[in-house]
Amino acid sequence: MKKRKERIDRGIKARSSDIFALCSWKEMLYLSGPRLLPIIGFLLLPPFLGGYWQRVMLSVAVFALLAISWDILAQSGMVSLGQALFFGMGAYSAGVLNHYLGLSPFVTIPAAAILGALICTILLLPVLRLRGIYFSMVTLIIPIMLVRIIEASKIFGGTEGLSGLSSLPSRWVELYVAVIALLCALFGFRRMLASDFGLVLRGLNDSDRSVTNAGINIYRIKIQALLLSSAIGAFAGALMTHVYMFVGMPVFALDYSILPIAAAVVGGPGTLAGATLGACLLVPLSEVLRGIGGLRIVFYGLFLVIFIVALPEGIFHFIQRRYHQFDRWVEVDK
């Protein structure tokens, strides 16, 4: 006798999907619980952590921001393999503004987010006409070549980089700036993707021909998506510059391109929450695995492959499904 798995929405999901959800605490909690969990977790956890794990949390937030920035681009049909470009541009913008103009970090970080985003967008402008892997190829190449250019032209400190930059007032400020930025980006951009603009963005991914047919200028939309995404990446880079009080060629390193992609793929592409969840899992995992050194990157590579093949929807979608639905075995009709 053959059986198949049948998935059915939980009763509470059906009840809480309309206005009557407001009648009961249980249903309101069902709706708001998953949203409150990351907010409460990120805001309340830091005081309970030691200095070392606070640093880990900071890098969780930074990589989650990069993963969100990757996910927004991937949503709009642009798969970037060079998130380090955004990160590095932001980092160098902040470093240069701070080192040469002596601006305070509270000015340089927002300024670098905007400046970095503008530079990245202008740099990628000719590439925007390309689709699919052509875009990926160029984004992979650019950060690696920029490293060579900095090395060759010796601008901004050349191979040594710029050190002795000013730091943020305390590590609490560093951590909470990162965490609050992450929460704002996560919920803000989730809202954006649910709006009409987000619909157009996802339309670009599905079929940009159809979007063109609807009378929408896809290049304009792509530029906007790129600007938003690179601003997030540049913000993360600018913040890390002031945390390390140093900016140099390592900001274009492959780590900043790979880990965000790994986080988004493991967590589940398409919902920014998946990217955040992926960063929350992978970054602490990589800290635990620090003992095995270079083997970590091997594991990232294998993680990517395994998740792409075995669980392409990612962990977040899996959890989401279990939360909303239950399944049971039923007989297959003859």
Next chain:
Amino acid sequence: MFAGTVIYAVINSIILMLMALGFNLTFGISGIANFAYGALYIFSAYTSWILLHLLGLPYPLSVLLSILFTAFLGALMYRLVLLRVRGQVLSEVIATFGMGLAILELFRYLGFVGFEYTLPVFVDKSFFILGTFVDMQRIMIVLISTAIIAALWIFTHHTSLGLAFRGIAQDERTALTFGMDSDWIATLSVSLGAALAAVAATVIIPLGSISVGEGYDVLIKALAVCIIGGLGSTGGLVVAAFVIGFAERLTDTYIGSHWTMTVSLAAILIVLVVKPSGFFGKQKELEERI
């Protein structure tokens, strides 16, 4: 002096062409952008080294075995991983990139770093051509590349398997109706691309040493040549290799060796602005690129 620059520019161009050939072949036939290409290149070089120095096999045998191993690894990659995500471009790119990363970083972890990891040249000899010394290895590169290009041309135009390759490349569904197994052809194309990477490594590595960083460089160079030439087009590949090769060598001589990579980047960006499909990127130009 100038003649010497030109000779070395030609050789440099041919090296670039050889590096990009396998990547371009795989993409042209099966549409898979093999981002593990640089890793396969390095894999074959280290395999030759291990067979040669640790197992003490003769040089020609170890080279032959390493090319076979690499081709097998390519086929394995397709059958185990790529087959399951075939057609989803994003997944293919991430999966191949992940595999390449794992292979390269595994070698780095195992401690294959240093200048002692080199392969011997085939014949230790050099010639005096037009006022410059050119060593035998570089001449061999030119000869072998020309032979490979010719062999590939004959293979794809005059053998039934080669014609099947081109059939799949032109229209997969129609090819299927003629009884060509597209999965099998795609496996062969990834495998053949890997074998070409191995041949390139065997011929080019004796000029320098094997390093993990080289794997990323080869991938970048192959991508640069393919983007400028237009993916899937062999003619474009040759032209692009010569454009980049000459540009690099001329900047090297007249501006400074630090700037060579910059020239390729500038070339890519300019070509993309002027002609997004590359020099000869005719294949599926409208659908895929813009």
